[in-house]
Amino acid sequence: METAVPKTGTEGKLWGGGNKPLEVSYGKMMMWFFILSDALTFSGFLAAYGFSRFKFIDSWPIADEVFNHFPFLHGVDAPMYYVALMTFILIFSSVTMVLAVDAGHQMKQKKVIIYMFWTIIGGLVFVGSQAWEWKNFIKGEYGAVETKGGQILQFVDTEGHRVGLDEIANPQADVRRQHLEQNGVWYQAEDELPTYTIDEIRSGFAERNDVLIRTQTLTEDGKKTVLSREESLQRLQEDAIGIVEGANLIHNEYGTPLFANFFFFITGFHGFHVFSGVIINIIIFINVILGTYERRKNYEMVEKVGLYWHFVDLVWVFVFTFFYLV
C-alpha cells in the first residue's frame, strides 16, 4: 500500500530507521530500568550501613545474638535458622513466579493461576515472618543499661550467659509513679516509665556477685568484652543513667542505635517492596483469572510483575548476607 512516507532507499539497512536495538517491549524495558534505579536505592542504604559498620567496626552488635528466635522454640538459641527459612520461602516464591511466567509463555491459563497463587501466599508468609522478627527485636529479650555516653552495658553470669534485668533488679518501694491526668490540674503527658529504675538495678547488682557487665567493645576474636567485678561495679555506679528494654529508633538494648535504625529502615523498605509486590501480583492474578491475557494472546504482564518479584528476592539475598551473615 502507498504511504505518505517516501521511500529513501535505506530500508532494511542498519541506519535506515525502524530498528529495535533492544528487541524488547516498552513496558519490559522500563521495568528493567526501574529495577536498576531501585537497586541503586537499596545499594545506597546497604552502603550507608557498611559505612556505619566500618565506623564502629569494633563495637557493632553480633547479629547471631540479636536474631536468635524461632517460632514455638521459646528460649532456645537458634541463630539465623528463622531468617534462613524466610530466605527459602522467598526463593521458593520466586520459583513459582518463574514457573507462572513459563506457563504464560505456553498460554496455559490454569497453570499460571496456580503458580501465581502460590507466589502470593509465599509473599504473604514472608511479610508475616518479617513482622514477627520486628516484634522480637522491638520487644527485646534481656534488657540492658545505657550510660551517659550512649553506650550499652549488658549483664552476663560468670559463664558468659546473658542475665535479664528482671533477674537483677531489687524492687524498691518508693519509685516514681507515672504522671496521670487524674492526679493533678497541671498535667504534662510523659512517656511510659521504664520497668525498673537504675537504682533498683544498682542495688540488685551489688548483691549479685555472680553477675558481670559486658560492654559493646569487641575483643580480638570477635566476642564482647566482659569486665571484672570491680570494673563492673564502678561502671554501673559512675556511668549508667537508665535502662533500655528492646529497641527503637533512639535506644537499642543490643548495641548502637544505628544498628536498629538500619535494621528498621532496610528491612522495612524491603518489606514494603514485598508488600507492594504482593498487591501488584494480586491485581495481575485477578486479571489472569478473568482471562484478560488469554484475550490479549500474551502473558507479558505476568512477565513484568515477575521481574519485579524476582528483584525483591534479589535484594533480600543481599540484605540477608549483609545483615545476618557478614
Added chain:
Amino acid sequence: MAHDTAHHESNTGKIWKVFFLLSVITIVEVILGIIKPAFLIETTLVSMKLLNWIFIILTIWKAYYITWAFMHMDGETKGLRRSVVWTGIFLVCYLIFILLTEGDYVYEVFKAGYKSWDF
C-alpha cells in the same frame, strides 16, 4: 513480544535446577555462618575476614543466577543487558569504595582519640 510467544518449549527443568543450586548455596552460607570455621575467621584478605569474602562471593553468585535464569537476562539483547548490569555494577562499586573508605577513616579518628564517643 514476537519472540516470547514464538517459542513454546518449557524451561521447567532448568528452573528446578536453578532452585536446587540457590538452595544449596543458601544452606552452605547458613552452615558456615553457624559453625564459623576458625581458620576462615583468622585469615584476612584485603582487610576483611576470608569468611566474609566467601559470603559475598556466594551472594553475588546467587544474584547472578536469579538475574540470568529467573529474570531471563540471558534472553535479552546485549545492549539491554549491558545498560542495566554494567551501570548498576559500576555505580555500586564506586559507592561502596567511597563510603567504606570514609567509614574506616572515621573509625581511625575515633581510635586515635581525637574525638571520644565513650565517656
